[in-house]
Amino acid sequence: METSPAPAATLRVIRRDGEASPFDASRISVALTKAFLAAEGDGAAASSRIHHVVAELTAQVEASLRRHATGDAVHLEQIQDLVELALMRGGHHKVARAYVLYREEHAKARETTPPPAAIRVTHPDGELRPLDRERIARVVGEAVAGIADVAAEPVLAEAERNLYDGISADELALALIMAARTLVEREPNYSAVTARLLLDKLRGEALSHLAGEPRQASQAELDYPAYFRGYLRHAIELELVDPELARFDLDKVTAAIRPERDLDFGFLGLQTLYDRYFLHEQGTRFELPQAFFLRVAMGLALREDDREARAVEFYDLLSSFDFMASTPTLFNSGTTRAQLSSCFLTTVEDSLDAIFQSYKNNALLAKYSGGLGNDWTPVRGLGAHIKGTNGTSQGVVPFLKIANDTAVAVNQGGKRKGAACAYLETWHIDVEEFLDLRKNTGDDRRRTHDMNTANWVPDEFLRRVEADAQWTLFSPDETPDLHDLYGNAFAQRYREYEAAADRGEIRVFRRVRAVELWRRMLTMLFETGHPWITFKDPCNLRSPQQHAGVVHSSNLCTEITLNTSADEVAVCNLGSVNLARHVTADGLDTAKLERTVRTAVRMLDNVVDINFYTIPEARRSNLRHRPVGLGLMGYQDALFTLDLPVDSPEAVEFADRSMEHLSYHAIAASAQLAQERGAYETFEGSLWSQGVLPLDSLRLLAEARQGDALDVDSSSTLDWDALREVVRGGMRNSNVMAIAPTATISNICGVGQSIEPLFQNLYVKSNMSGDFTVVNPHLVAALKERGLWDEAMVADLKYFDGSLAQIDRVPADLKRLYATAFEIDSRWLVDAASRRQKWIDQAQSLNLYIAAPSGRKLDELYRYAWRKGLKTTYYLRAKAATSVEKSTLRGTDGKLNAVPAVPTAVPEPEFAACRIDDPDCEACQ
Structure with a gap:
């Protein structure tokens, strides 16, 4: 968890004997000087360079210390750790070695010295009570129980080093957690031990908060159903949870709780939930892991006919880690503001009102954890005429700067950074300035250091690159229909505009060599990580919703390809199958995968109706088209289980077959939901309605590229003909799959x-x-x-x-x-x-x-x-x-x-x- 810097006047150092003394930076300088002296001799100590280095390192250590101090106290060991790291970062390896050897010698000497005979713990009420060593031994013993290759003794010994008389109850719990955490690199199974110790701290925190007095319980002693009722009542009183959850049959849903699944977390997983996901009251967590999963499941089952049975089904899928909903769904499901969708895509129209409305929309969408993809292509370019003022446009870049600052300002309630990605088509007159947005040099007013950027690249541009031909840049106010065209229609119209420019009918345009622009795109990608390369034509030619609009951009993470327009903000609702949980050494467990996918698609479809929409354009779009994005994670873990190297034909084949099964069952699940609930509003005219599945849409891309520049495998193993007939009868969702970063x-x-x-x-x-x-x-x-x-x-x-x-x-x-x-x-x-x-x-x-x-490698990779x-x-x-x-x-x-x-x-x-x-x-x- 982040902590505020401790004020300089109040920082205290806790020594190993438990005594506290004021922080004195000069002691760090002395220790560093001694280390340099021991490593490099007396002559080095006298040099001005060493004095300068020591002063600089001392300042670094002090700054880092104040940044990460908990409260007003730091431990001596923490200071020494920071000194060691500062030496290594500065490249002073020999000096660091001398310093570490010094620490080792003194640590060995301390091992022969018994710990203080009496240690007292400061409890929240301020009372000092004797340290309960018996409970500590029991807690650590429970934490290591049943885990291979771990033991309680190393954890207890490491924790003992950090105990002192007067230690607070919270510091004591943290000392145990940190003691186990230090052992993870030697034995990864200590990650589970660390998680269980964090779980013990969380149980005490939650139970004490709900009871209004100190409470402790082991995992075996915890009465989860009784706790859940008290937790739910308190969360509703705080107006954090929808009161409708209390109207469930709580006996039925709490009977399904699997307390043992609390023990399945690694430390990173549980700490992440603790810091960012669990409900809290002014920083005090009172939501335990299985309550969290059940709250999310109940929230997703609110409108089901048999909502208790569905809540139990959803809970089982989430708590087993077979499937996990996306972060906004986990944050907000079952709460009073159930904004559950992950991604929002917008098109920014070319008017001042529309541009500033887009900033407001971005803020409202980001407020509840939505990631943003903004299509800025319609905004006229630098030098274009502004009829209303008879002036000249400054182009799209100044507006992107404001969008960047909006994303920073709305940080999703401190749960994660607000984030947006701006997309621009490669023919836009401002594309060269767009490429520079993430550079650290140049006019900072024309830089967006916090916002992602992406190139929206038509096939015609890459054909020009391969032919080493010219490329023409236009301002969209003079070529407005290029934005909505793709494939051969775009190529034809683009050439017509080029001819018009040659005739003097286009006012703002510029000719560049396509290869040179491509090289610059790759150079900026190499230097700054942006803009990303995304391909306009495949996204549109293979879109099931071609009849209902145009895909103008992707989203924050480039996995969503949905239509946008002035009156529709595209929304996608995400979740991911844990592929590692569906693979054994014998291969893919297809039966389990089918069960998981069918339930997961139902959960995602429920999001559309339950969702809290912050702007009407998003609600309208989502209810009309009902897109969801089922993806996967744990792919590399699955390959490890199968003993398949990533760089092998067998791994590529596994990627193919595993995705084929996931796709088949996801499409089948959506078609089944359509039979139960009805097809989505714009189904008629879609590729689905024509029996054209994603596999079949490859033909549309091949036809547009006229057989060139497309090398795609089209093999399949399942009965897709039978599924086509089912799909013609209706789909519940316009889009069903997308693989997010997870x-x-x-x-x-x-x-x-x-x-x-x-x-x-x-x-x-x-x-x-x-x-x-x-x-x-x-x-x-x-x-x-x-x-x-x-x-x-x-x-x-x-x-x-x-x-x-x-x-x-x-x-x-x-x-x-x-x-x-x-x-x-x-x-x-x-x-x-x-x-x-x-x-x-x-x-x-x-x-x-x-x-x-290298330029050549990047060129080959992205063309590939x-x-x-x-x-x-x-x-x-x-x-x-x-x-x-x-x-x-x-x-x-x-x-x-x-x-x-x-x-x-x-x-x-x-x-x-x-x-x-x-x-x-x-x-x-």
Whole structure:
């Protein structure tokens, strides 16, 4: 959790004996000077350079300390940890080693000294009571029970180091959590231990708050049904939860609660829920995990005929981690403001009223956790004539600056950063300035440092690139119909406008070499991570809703492809199947997948009717078309279970077959819902009504490209002919599938996000809940099986930034299976995505990775994605100069590689696309 900086005058240091003294920065300077002296000798200490470095490092440590201090007190060990990290960040490895050895020697000396005989705990009422060591031992014992390769003793010993007389009850609970957390890198199973200790803290917090007095209960002692009734009553009194939930048959729904599922969380998952999802009163959490899942399930079942039975069905799916609803649904389902939708897409019309209305709409949509995609193409470009004032337009960029600031101002109630993505078509006269929006240089009034940007690229442009032909930029006020055209119709009309420009009939236009503009697009993507590359024609030619409008952009994360217009804001309602829970070593469990998908689609369809709409344009659009986006996560975990390397034909085939089954059952579920509830309003005339399924729409794209530039597999294994006949009878939803990033909900479920490859086998995950050591449990299990998991392996993984490639004793088959994202050719990711895309009626958030980018590599990769029929791409991930913080590892040969326990500033490479560990990146939230 974020904390406010402690005021300089009040900061106290808690020593190991429990005594407190005022913070004195000069002590840090002395310690650093001694470390430099020990490492470099007396001569070095006398130099002005050393004095300057010590002063600079002291200032860094003090600033970091004040940023992350809890209340007005810090522990001596925390200060020493920050000193060590500051030395390593500054590249003073030899000095850091001397400092660490000094700490080790003193730690060993302290081990022979018994802890204070009497430690008292300060309780919330201010009373000092003796430390209940028996309860601590019991809590830790319960936390390690049934978990392999963990023990209570190391946790207790580590916690003992941080106890002092007068410690608060909250600090005591935190000491146990942090003690277990420090052991995660050596044994990933301690993540579950840490989660259980956090759960104990949460139980005490929730039960005490509801009772109005201190209460504690073990997991076995907790009466969940009785707790749920009290929790629900209190939440309704606070006007946080819809009173309608109290009218459910509570005996029936609470009987379905599975308390043991509280124990299934990893630390990152439970901490994320604790910080950002659980209901609280002025910061005090009173919602326990199964109450959270049941509240969400009941909220989604409000309008069902047998709502108790459906609530139990939905609860079972969520609490088992087989499926997880999107973050807005989890935040708001069952509450008094049930804004459950994930994504909103808008088109900004070319008038001052429309532009400023779009800012208001963005704010209202973002307020309750919606992600935004704005189509800015209709806004006239720089130099265009303004009839009303007889003036000249400044173009779209100044308006984008305001949109950027609006997104920052509306931060979704502190739960996650407000976020928007601006889209612009490649023929817009302002496209070159648009490319520069995320640069850190130039006029800051024409920069949008916080807003994502994306290119909306027509096929005609890429044909010109491949032909090394000219490309003409226009202002949309003179070429208004280009915005609504795609495929061959766009190409023909575009050429007509070019001819008109040649005749002098177009006032504002500019000619560029297509290849040069393409290179600049890729260069900016390389340097700033933006604008992303998305493809207009595949999104429209394969859209089931061609008869009802035009797809003008995608969304915040490039997986949604829905129509927008002046009077319709597209809305999508998301959730993801956990593929890891549907795979065994024998393959895909298709029967379980079918059950999961049918229930999941029903839940998503319910969102449309229950949803709290903040603007009428969104309500109108969602009720007419009822789009949903069922996706998946845990793809990489599924490959580990199947022993399939990402860069293998077998993995590509699995991507194809698994998505085929998910698609088949999702479409079938929507068709079944149409029989029960009726088809969506604009069904007639859609591709669905013609029996044209996503697989069939590949033909429409192939025809538009005239057989060129399309290399897509069209194989299938299921009975699609039978499904076509069912679909002709009606679909409940205009769109059914989209693969979102799932960054946060995959953390909750403890699996890899979305369709992402493995980032690293050991790294620090940064998000709004803090920094978390992440170790690949699949790899650890494999190494244990071969007798290779030990402290030396941990040190090697740190030293080589989570990669196995240079660790000689790791067998080649494991190196290939657990290869990291930057060690594989991204064309394998494109191949897998291409196979999935043929089954998906929307798109997928596809990140691409490149370890040593070059213009040629980027050009080949993105043209390859286009030829493979992809609709969109997402972030380009480049390798940071330093991926894992380094520090001297205790008990090893001194290789420099520790994972930090505090937020880090990882150095950027000269050119830096978005890093996967960037805590400010929406994909990492």
